[in-house]
Amino acid sequence: MFIMRKVNVWCLLFVPLFSILVSPAFSQAEPEVLTLERAMELALQNNIDLKRAQNNVIAAVSNKRQAVMNFLPNLNGSIGYTVSNGTNFDNNSGQFVTTTFEQSSPTLSSNMNLFSAFYNHHLLHRRENELESSVYALRYSELIVRANVLLRFLNVSLDRENIKNSERRLELLQSQLEREEKRESVGVASLENVYNFRSQVANQKLTLVGLENQYKSDFLALIQTLQLNDPENYVLQDIEVQVSAEDTQVEPFQQVMAEVLENSYNVKSSFYTMQAAKNALKVSRTSYYPSVGIGAGIGTRYSTNNDGELFSQYKTFTNNYYGFQISVPIFNNFLVKNQVAQAKVGMFNAELNYKQAILDITNRIQRDYLDLVSSITSYESALENFEAQEQTFNFVQTRFDTGATDFYTYLESLNNKNNAEITLINAKYSIAFRNKILDLFRGMSSTTE
Incomplete structure (x- = not known):
């Protein structure tokens, strides 16, 4: 009996807790509200091209x-240790002896290039140009990410x-359908209007489904641009x-274009790539030219065949050297000539890429x-048209409600008003976002405010 009571108590406690845990409200997290600023942040964090840059x-x-x-100059050190076992000639006794001996020979050397036709100077300038190009390429990648998100x-x-x-x-x-159905039921409206409104309601539901599907498709494209996984975790x-x-005032195109070219990261990146080439x-x-280098080194040796301890022999047999070397290219199977030709092609292509960057932007x-x-x-134009169509629709609706005009006139006025509103909304949003995009390319703003 006592055991059964404990089981019942645990069931009473566990079942409600389990129901809470598996309920949708508990198991599903609230979707994150995706603001424009947050979308920019996620895109910059996740974009693979940006990470590559x-x-x-x-x-x-x-x-x-x-x-x-x-x-x-470079600096190199080496040391070796060898154990030899066999017959060797002993210099002290002048005889061949069979023995085992150990030997080592540490060395330390340094070399430096004095002249190579300014190879290092040109290479440094090339690397500096490549660094500038990569920095501007990174900034351009960030700009493109922001523009795509916008x-x-x-x-x-x-x-x-x-x-x-x-x-x-x-x-x-x-609402008009319900009104006409009530009027028709009491005999003050025609059944034709009821059928017409039912047809328009069904057609509008179909249009709404199409718009919702378009929204889902474009929202998925936004989520993919941000390189996120599940669209269900976000709401706009x-x-x-x-x-x-101020938004409707735009500078002359030549002024805008001059600012863009002055601040274009892609053009600057292509320019420094051309300089690097x-x-x-x-x-x-x-x-093609000779090179001159100098070198110096110090070394010593140790062998068990010699008298003396390790460090004593190292001190005794220490030797050093120094010298210089001149290398003159005479014939290398036209390797250098081919490398120069390839470099010329690379330079010409870089110049073309620079021109293409200007053309693209x-x-x-x-x-x-x-x-x-x-x-x-x-x-x-849309603002003026919408105000006029709205006034016209309000007038036509009043006449339709009193039976002074027919259904088709009412529907035509409603369509005109809706089309005018859609055109106005599209123009408003396009002005706001395209101003932001132009500001990005002009270097005026990198924020989302």
Whole structure:
């Protein structure tokens, strides 16, 4: 009996606790609200291309450090220990003897290049250019990540606004349907209007499903841009976009383009890559010239065949040397000539890449600038059109409610109002986000404010 009581008590305690643990409210964490600033932060943390660019900077720093170290002399030390067992000639006795002896010969040497047609200088300049190029390439990668997040965020935000507009339209149509059904039931409205509204409600539900699917697709694209795993763990923050008079004022294209070219990370990266290629050509040409180097060293030896202890022999048999060496290239199977030719091709390609970088950024800014100007023009016209269509719809709705106009006139006015609202929303969001994108490329702002 006592055991049964304990079991019942544990069941009473465990079952409610288990129900709480497995409930959806407890087991599922709240989705994270994804703000534009947070999206930028996640994209910069997770982007693989950005991490690769960071690794390239680390490698460039290491290469530059090595180029500086090339100006210093090297220092090498060696020591060996050998045990020999066999027949050898003994210098002391003048006879062949069979014995076992030990020997070692430590050495310390240093060499330094005095002249190599400024090879080290050209190599250092090349590594410095490569480092500058990699740093600007990293900054450009960050900029592209920010620009891509802005574009993805724009698409998702527009999708949400279109869904809200579609839901408002559906709600209005459903309320009108209910009203017409009541009027038809008491004989003051025609059954035709009821059927028409039912058709429009069904059609609007289908449109809403399509908009929701588009939102899911664009939101997934945003999550993939951030390189996250599960879209279900995130929800998008509501953004209220307000367009001020300053937002609709845009500088002349030539001024914008000049600022972009002055601050373009990609153009600067390509420029320093081109400079590095020029120095690489100079490096390859140094192999045509002779080189001069000096060297010095010190060494000693020890053997059990000699009299004396280890350190005593080391002291006795110490010797040193110094000298210089001149190396003159005479014939190397046209290896240097081929290396110079390859370096020239690399330089020409780097020059073309520099020109291509200028062309690419020019084409992109032309598109972004045109999109911004078009959005501003559309916004000004859309704002005026929406106000007019809203007034017209309110008037037509009043006439329809009193039976002074037909269903088709009402539906046409509603469609005109909804289309005007969609155009206005698209223009507002496009102005806000494309201004941010242009500011990024102009170097005016790297924030999301």
